[in-house]
Amino acid sequence: MLKKSTKGLNGVLQIPGDKSISHRAVMFGAIAEGKTTIKNFLAGADCLSTISCFERLGIQIERNETDVTVYGKGLYGLREPQELLDVGNSGTTIRLMMGILAGQNFFSVLAGDESIAKRPMTRVVTPLRQMGALIDGRENGGKTPVSVRGGNLHGITYELPVASAQVKSAVLLAGLYAEGTTTVIEPVKTRDHTERMISTFGGNIQIKDASITIEGGQELRGADILVPGDISSAAFFLVAGCIVPNSEIKLENVGLNESRTGIIDVLRQMGADVTIISKQTNEKEEPVGDLIVKSSSLKGIEIGGNLIPRLIDEIPIIALMATQAEGTTVIKDAKELKVKETNRIETVVSELSKLGANIVATDDGMIIQGKTPLKSAKVNSYGDHRIGMMLSIAALLTDGDAELENPEAVSVSYPEFYEHLASLMN
Template identity: 65%
Template structure:
């Protein structure tokens, strides 16, 4: 239980948020199946990404980590060897689903397990299309849940219409498609984040993107490269919101990724009336990044839904807090995907913010927030969800009284230096 009380504390200064979690995962994965030595700068040394490193080390890949620098000695798909141990993905849904796509194309047997949260997260959205490609996958409830057993190889290319806009589903199928006998195409209802497509190109893979469809030809090999990981906009979102709602605050976030499939949080802040600027834009490895400036702002409620949702799905907990400090009503809809995250984030966000005095109610696919609310201290819990934990810590800045937050250890999954950065900005 961590006690926090930041009420009437302002936030001023600049920070470098940790490296992007999605990009860090993919850099290690693609480096492991590429030919040659890949170097990764500004890697996120959070627990999820360390789970990815551990899984590939168990398959014979030599990986060296020195703080935020990682070196991966890859030898192509053929360099992976059958693991003697069970592959433990920890709390990482990205590791689980993307690794399934890679293992689907390798002619050996492997087993995968995760923590209690992963054991509840649906996997058939990935295992079913991979089975259609020819992979042999078994697990609890016919492959719906971990533990999972995979025997890969002899894949055929498929054309897949995904029922959900999910980067994990899309990426898993595309990675399997690299070992298919012909092209593989994935089409989504809306475009999800495209880090996999961009990074595949950085590793020399030819892909074709048309609207919400992505095609990769089978039989392509990856060539090692150097990857710079920009700051994670999902981590930056907590301080962007804090800068907008905490009185007398002014924050600069350096080198944050502004991939257009991820910048929904910036759109929401702008639509609500926040004073936010994007400065010093540049690009490396097909990924754009910039410095973000935010200051205390007068905000108003808006409606968030439709094509915007895949671009901010991980930021909805902190957007809900943002909405409690905006004048008027904010409606979040089309976000049923929140029910299958680390927790059911719809119910969890509503329950925890209600404890603080927020006027908020759950709907089938989102929530309705009535602002502006005066928040107060209470006993709350992250429920083991890193993004809920960080949202509650930021809530303390606008809550009169002390918050006692249970299980803040979960924050280390994506932002090990979170409280250090709070302290460095607090005035």
């Protein structure tokens, strides 16, 4: 049962480590020479799937809560797995690992849960095949399980047909193993954690406008990684602080990578009272800061274009925020939502409608009319962590307690979510 808020949300939170960066830190640590230490690792189900896969590839990994040590064996230190590599619910794990496995001179098979079985792999398989990897699977390699026999790769220049950090990362990782030069050209800038990670591990990468180039055959060296708090997880409390009356929340050590801060841009455009009170960065590492958010009067806006890749994971919670804003909010250019853990356009619209929201789906997004009071109802995460967290925040505003089916889905990216939410309600 989800409780409504009667006194507002107040307090300070340390947001758990960034999911995207946690995945990549383990992956790069595994293919680098020597020891990599990772602090503030996200011990969510997705990132634990990445650890499990690399252990099956012969990498020793030690974990003590949020501290992880990876004993890397270099680019060619992985061994052929004896069993299937189970990625669980993690699209990041399977797509990025395909790039690494494409460079290995052995055979491996990747699969995951029912959600992964529905998600498209062709977008990664196509460029990796062009580089020389032998990949097969259901629907000609378009769906899991996917088999990879790698090795003997050659560099390519690849223009991404869709803006996807996962596809970009898979090609760049394969490029480390390829003969010659590999270049990825993006239609729109996407999150650049992989590029930063390559530099942090001692690799050489060239970035010019929308073009990212890497030379094959580079050796990476183990590194010390401090993972910032995940802004995609922080987004739920940023919105909660805006839409729940009498609230003030401070979120500490949140990652503020420019390719991920679309949510802050949208909050400010809608009139939210959100402040960045500190920010530290250097050229290679991730920018980090503390955020303070207070209850706000919001107005509807149009969200689309180049902003979408910078907030694609935050659209469910933005949709909820729009129900509490005056006027109309239009979200467009977001077809990528259809191939997430659920079809997030359909799921957001169906579940918020149950709570009384005035929201309709479009082919590439949704239209939300505010300001709308929400009512209690039984809703469902459908196994999608971001839907589960969004609905839990929505329940703070309902006229009575709401019921959420499949609440455990949030553990994929935010195991402490309910505990943190309860701490703000005391």
